[in-house]
Amino acid sequence: MATLFKMSRCPQDAERYPLSANEQIISTMETQVSNGPTSNSGLPNGPPLSANGAADDSKTNLIVNYLPQNMTQEEFKSLFGSIGEIESCKLVRDKITGQSLGYGFVNYVDPNDADKAINTLNGLKLQMKTIKVSYARPSSASIRDANLYVSGLPKSMSQKEMEQLFSQYGRIITSRILVDQVTGVSRGVGFIRFDKRIEAEEAIKGLNGQKPLGASEPITVKFANNPSQKTGQALLSHLYQTTARRYTGPLHHQTQRFRLDNLLNMAYGVKRFSPITIDSMTSLAGVNLTGASSGGWCIFVYNLSPEADESVLWQLFGPFGAVTNVKVIRDFATNKCKGFGFVTMTNYEEAAMAIASLNGYRLGDRILQVSFKTSKQHKA
DNA sequence: TCATATT
Numbered sequence: 001m002a003t004l005f006k007m008s009r010c011p012q013d014a015e016r017y018p019l020s021a022n023e024q025i026i027s028t029m030e031t032q033v034s035n036g037p038t039s040n041s042g043l044p045n046g047p048p049l050s051a052n053g054a055a056d057d058s059k060t061n062l063i064v065n066y067l068p069q070n071m072t073q074e075e076f077k078s079l080f081g082s083i084g085e086i087e088s089c090k091l092v093r094d095k096i097t098g099q100s101l102g103y104g105f106v107n108y109v110d111p112n113d114a115d116k117a118i119n120t121l122n123g124l125k126l127q128m129k130t131i132k133v134s135y136a137r138p139s140s141a142s143i144r145d146a147n148l149y150v151s152g153l154p155k156s157m158s159q160k161e162m163e164q165l166f167s168q169y170g171r172i173i174t175s176r177i178l179v180d181q182v183t184g185v186s187r188g189v190g191f192i193r194f195d196k197r198i199e200a201e202e203a204i205k206g207l208n209g210q211k212p213l214g215a216s217e218p219i220t221v222k223f224a225n226n227p228s229q230k231t232g233q234a235l236l237s238h239l240y241q242t243t244a245r246r247y248t249g250p251l252h253h254q255t256q257r258f259r260l261d262n263l264l265n266m267a268y269g270v271k272r273f274s275p276i277t278i279d280s281m282t283s284l285a286g287v288n289l290t291g292a293s294s295g296g297w298c299i300f301v302y303n304l305s306p307e308a309d310e311s312v313l314w315q316l317f318g319p320f321g322a323v324t325n326v327k328v329i330r331d332f333a334t335n336k337c338k339g340f341g342f343v344t345m346t347n348y349e350e351a352a353m354a355i356a357s358l359n360g361y362r363l364g365d366r367i368l369q370v371s372f373k374t375s376k377q378h379k380a
Numbered sequence: 381t382c383a384t385a386t387t
Contacts, residue, residue, distance in 0.1 A: 061387095063385060063386065063387090064385095065384080065385055066383095066384080066385095088387095090387055092385090092386080092387060101384075101385090102383095102384060102385090103384075103385055103386085103387095104387085105386075105387055132385090134385095136385090136386065136387085137385090137386070138386090139386050139387065140386080141386095143385085143386065144385095144386065146385090147383095147384080147385080149381080149382055149383095151381070151382085173385070174384090174385070176383070176384095178382075178383075189381080189382070190382095191382075191383065191384080193384090193385065220381095224382060224383085224384085225381085225382055225383095225384095227383085227384055227385095
């Protein structure tokens with residue numbers, strides 16, 4: 001699906017989303033492989049079964065990668081539930097910290113909805129991420145820990161050339177070469193994820209310490225670090241999140257406010273006192289102010305076309321921050337959009353930035369009107 | 381000397 005607009009990190013984003021070095025989006029080149037649904041001999045009636053008699057969800061079960069770090073299970077379900085009925089879905093989290101690992105699974109009831117989800121949501125830009133939606137491979141121990149870290153690559157080697165080098169050992173699921181943020185030149189390190197762990201092991205045996213054709217230095221090939229080992233950054237971020245949620249009342253206590261500031265500073269690596277306003281702090285702490293409903297900040301979007309659907313709203317607002325829900329209001333009889341919809345965002349600052357940016361935005365031949373929802377509009 | 385893909 002064509003994205004509605006190209007998102008780039010605007011200057012304000014750098015202040016609103018101060019990221020640590022290891023959270024910086026480094027430019028990468030990556031193949032978007034699509035795991036095709038595995039074939040199955042479905043029975044005429046009832047759910048399709050694989051050879052061993054287990055339910056075959058190969059045509060309904062999807063894996064979603066590169067999700068924004070702050071996306072919750074509810075947001076995840078809301079996004080993919082906008083496509084069709086979900087049998088089950090799960091945002092995968094760190095067992096210790098509960099932090100999102102940035103990927104999840106969605107199993108639809110109808111294989112057609114799984115297909116639709118791939119076609120409409122793969123490549124969707126949410127915040128500074130581009131999500132990937134593809135069929136999940138059948139879960140198996142043999143496909144775990146198949147990720148390799150490669151260093152010492154010639155700077156001239158492209159991702160394609162690296163894949164060619166490794167493809168002799170098995171099916172490559174993803175590959176990536178890290179490049180310098182500013183110059184775009186290869187840093188000589190990358191990742192190769194094989195379909196099977198055995199294939200990765202063979203690649204290490206065959207390529208570690210070897211010189212690629214025409215290279216002057218040998219490359220190092222080893223298993224990549226496991227994502228489980230979290231750094232202090234992630235722990236602080238987690239600390240901040242869990243602590244902030246405990247503040248349920250107004251921040252009238254100077255000590256509370258000071259502590260929250262400190263947590264914010266630590267979590268985001270800010271050196272000086274963060275110029276975060278009381279409004280944003282209260283919204284971050286889950287405090288209700290006027291205009292906010294319990295689920296977040298509800299935004300009214302007017303002048304949508306009759307064909308508008310939920311994915312349009314996700315695409316418009318997702319890049320600005322955490323979106324918990326979107327809704328297109330439709331005519332009961334025709335099922336066409338009545339020209340408006342609602343978007344709920346978690347954080348005040350992000351909602352305010354989305355409104356400031358999207359109010360007056362031209363969508364097709366229409367100029368959108370975007371504002372916080374008012375009680376008057378609530379009646380409609 | 382490392383971004384995140386198997387519930």
